[in-house]
Amino acid sequence: MPLGAESKAHDAEVGLYEAHHLVKKYGNVVVLRDVSVSMAPGRVHTIMGENGAGKSTAFKILSGLVRPTGGSLQLSGREISLASPSAAHHAGIYLVPQEPAVMPELSVTETMFVGQLPTVGRLPRRIDWKGARARAVEALATLKLDIDPDQLARNLSIAQQQQLECAKALLRGCRVILFDEPTSPLTTHEVERLFSTMRRLRSEGYTLGFISHRMDEVLEISDDISILRDGALVDSAQKQDFDRVRLMSQMVGREMRVIPRRQISHASAVPVLTVANLTHEPRFRKVSFTLHKGEILGLAGLVGAGRTEIAEAIFGVRQKDAGTVQLDGEDIASCGTYDIIRKGLVYAPEDRAKHGAVLQMTITENLTSSLLERVKSSMGLLSRNDEERIGAETVLRYRVRCAGIDQKLRQLSGGNQQKVVFGKWMGTGPKVAVLDEPTRGVDVGAKDEIYELIDGLAKEGMGIIVISSELEELVRLCDRILSVYEGRIVAEINGDEITQERVSSSYLSSAAASGR
Template identity: 35%
Template sequence: MSCLLQLENICKSYPGVHALKSINLSVERGEIHALLGENGAGKSTLMKILAGVEHQDQGSIRIDGAEQHFATYNEAIAAGIGIVFQEFSLIPYLNAVENIFLGHELVNGFGLLRKHDMREKAIGLFDRLGVKINLDCSVEHLSVAEQQFVEIAKALALEARLLILDEPTATLTPSEAELLFGIMRELKSQGVAVIFISHHLEEIFQVCDRISVLRDGANVGALTVADSDIDTLVEMMVGRRLEASFPPKPTQARGEVVLQVRDIQLTRNGPHNSFNLHKGEILGFAGLVGSGRTELALGVIGALPVVSKDVLLRGQSVNLSDPAHALANGIGLLPESRKSEGLIVDFSIRENISLNNLGKYEGAAHLLDRHKEDTTTAALMKQLSIKAPTCESRVLNLSGGNQQKVVIARWINHHCDILIFDEPTRGIDVGAKAEIYNLMRKLTEQGFAIIMISSELPEIIGMCDRVAVFNKGAIVNVLQASDINPQEVMRHATGSLNSEHLH
């Protein structure tokens, strides 16, 4: 392999912020190169400079040894750099072909579109990627994975030699992610270089060749995948070992049972399940993807229909017929897709926190008491360490960790004392994960009871006081503290000791 990209001493400052401090990075032709770092480490700023969206204060960019000065995004594209941002840039009502050639359509001598040629070229691009895409429907009707592949084809149509993928698996299922990794390997075999940004460290070992790590806008180190492991990468990213991310588990006895699901059956002929949740504990729901963990939790709170259900809440029989009823009884859900299901991202922090509890702020003449609302929001932001300029900051502009804290703040504001966390740290960087873990443990110390549904085995082991293990929709065992280890979880989840199956 030969060097395709060389970044030398890249510096970038904004008012009051030294974002990049003499960054050096090299990428070989036909290499998949991981770029790691917490949110705020400088990854996005560096990639925007490489894509011509931002401009460095000093330092040089070399492509094939020749120094480049990208004044615009189009100049970076012309040099063979393609970028697929986490937020797609597709026009939803256009089809895949129209999106791929948008702005550089093929025309004949009369200026008319060569639709057949564009379609054939699009088919060739998708054949190169090894995927089948419906070329006739608008891209808004394609799956997230298919939209991702259209973005990649769009970059390849511009003859990209270097492809930047920013969190490409954040919204993909495991099988879709595997398909993407296959495409990345195919592009690698064709000599295309890929810079891969991901918070999922296990993915790095599946698909990457080398790794560069940034911390606080500076190079921490570069190493091969063969010479690294997850503990080493975490320590490089945040300055501490993975085990240090988890707060100590409590030594005192569990409190009383606050939620007793004596029986629940989701589907006819489906398994009957039961479990208890104690005050002050974190009960894990573990198992393979598709094992029914989330479905059971949603069935309990009435978000999914059930065949039968027998639930006691704080010792009293209760009919949790829908999520609003569950919320009125102090049960709050932090959904897996917090942006689409847990938050209104265009609203402010204050509006999101108050959303389900506006009656609390009713003032004179039934008008909203904004002073009371602002005071409560400010107190919750301080309590949960939500980092934002003001309570009027849009949730869209917050990091994943702070967005998750806003959802927690809403349910605390609603006096919920039972919280269901579904994949609580998905899409959150390693440092912010530690903040969420500490916050969850503080909540249990205050008497909250938590159900944590997670596909991350280290998270299950490090955080849970007990673990309900699922297999094909059934809780097959509830592991007590002394039995919570990877082998026991996997033995019950799969019937084997192969931990590769738990994503």
């Protein structure tokens, strides 16, 4: 289906999409209170706010995932009621979610057509697989996505899964597209590709909603910006009326300053982790580096460069073909993950919903799942008092916004879930922490808290590896950065030489040289 194609289920032209006085309550908890926004065709309207401010809830209401407690929706001047996402699709509204959901055993084409597989012939009708594949190829090509339509969805990276959601919106002919933090798993290179698509959609009159915590992205792509705080709308204006200070101050409700790159390094000359010739074909090969006590080492690169796979191999969850890993001089290459954690190395993965937490468990259960030895009573049973103490201390330390430590993790915002995952691993007192996208889905106020915490841990002597798709994050935090391209370390950047331009060019030049 070509970009901008009409859907038979709704008008090709969509006017204003408006929310009037939205209210959403879960029991006694008020998530949204009297929120009104107006999204116009040919414009990108961004919703910003701290974790728990109500951004994602507002988008869920706008896309039919959640019914409001009060208020109304209007599309092109007509009041609409969205009982489900399918009703929203029928009206021409699609949500690109923060956490992509794919059926791992389906192909990419099947995933794109879930619930609407085309059929041909008279009774009995049969599925038009050839036509479905052709339309899938066309949608992927429209977004310039290098994704094989025949591969299984389980082989897609998080970034590819996120990009696939954009293609699904086009397939359904939706003219209102809401992006709930679509850039969270993407590098700068991938973000620019997505923004190119959004600009084209905007120029063709699509109505676009956007949520992001990244200031540079918001100021680059937005036409209009609305800010939520504690479930209420506190500011709304055109992009040119905002700057970074106004955005941050309105989000957190206090004056904030833009903090530059950290100037004090806590790195010592004492090695704490040594990786030599680590190889896992075809994902990465002959990776070697040394991490020192108190050092914050960044891994930069394009999505799919092999950064996460390297971290998984170090942590013991990915098989190694060759190479050694030493923690404080002890070889841990053959150890299982349980022993690696006990010896002092932890890994906080990028996909918290799949690998970092159990969403159906409570906050306390998640926080103590890596600390079972510390919450056992003399009888060998779990001590509820110890669990509650650890849960309460961690929630307070990491400023997790929740109704209580027994709240289910799935009920928290994405950023607060990330804080819980972070707190769980830091509670083990590691010597080395590998943090894969540590602030993914985290707002600017919470990011500052995590940055301060990471710096504090380094000051205490912990060696820290940060994998991040945000160049600003790497530049701000790291003492040293290794650039990874196609499974190889292609550059090392140190100290004051670390700039966004220098880091990005270090791996993009490799991509250009290879013709990518």
